Amino acid sequence: MPLTLEKPAPETVYRQYTVLMADTTIKVDPAVRDRLMVLARERGMTMRDFLAELVGATPTEAELKERYEATKAYCEKHFGVTFTDEDAARAEKVWQDLAAGRPVDSL
Template structure:
């Protein structure tokens, strides 16, 4: 019985057409945490990282979301938000995240 095997370069070429892998170097603690998170979610580290990347908006996506929200508030609630309102809201969030008391918006 003879077995015919594809040469390694052929196998690799077929694999890379379907799957483009990139090695990301992280501290062992980060790697271990990703592994735990993936296990807890019943997924792989590859899928977990893809999920995290997909769920994290870019600056451009955040800007677009802000503009859409601002337009919605103006259209549906008659509220016009100024740049000063936006800056104050950002300041309030920073205070809340830092655990400091906030008077009001």
């Protein structure tokens, strides 16, 4: 018995694809595009998958604030440490100084 394959109509395939994926064009400088491609290839990924991973791993401001509050609450509960706004400002200054290569005062 011969096997016959039927090719689905293009509109059927396209409709199914677009239900799952929405393509968006992002305009970037050619150097940025080329770097994204290199980074994706080094990881054995497509640029689409690399960007999705990058975006998924980058927290929003709201997520960072939520993490900060959860960490602060954990430290207070489990270590008896009270972390004030002044402590946070001092720690932020240390990070900025480190990033800028300036000498760092102890916390």
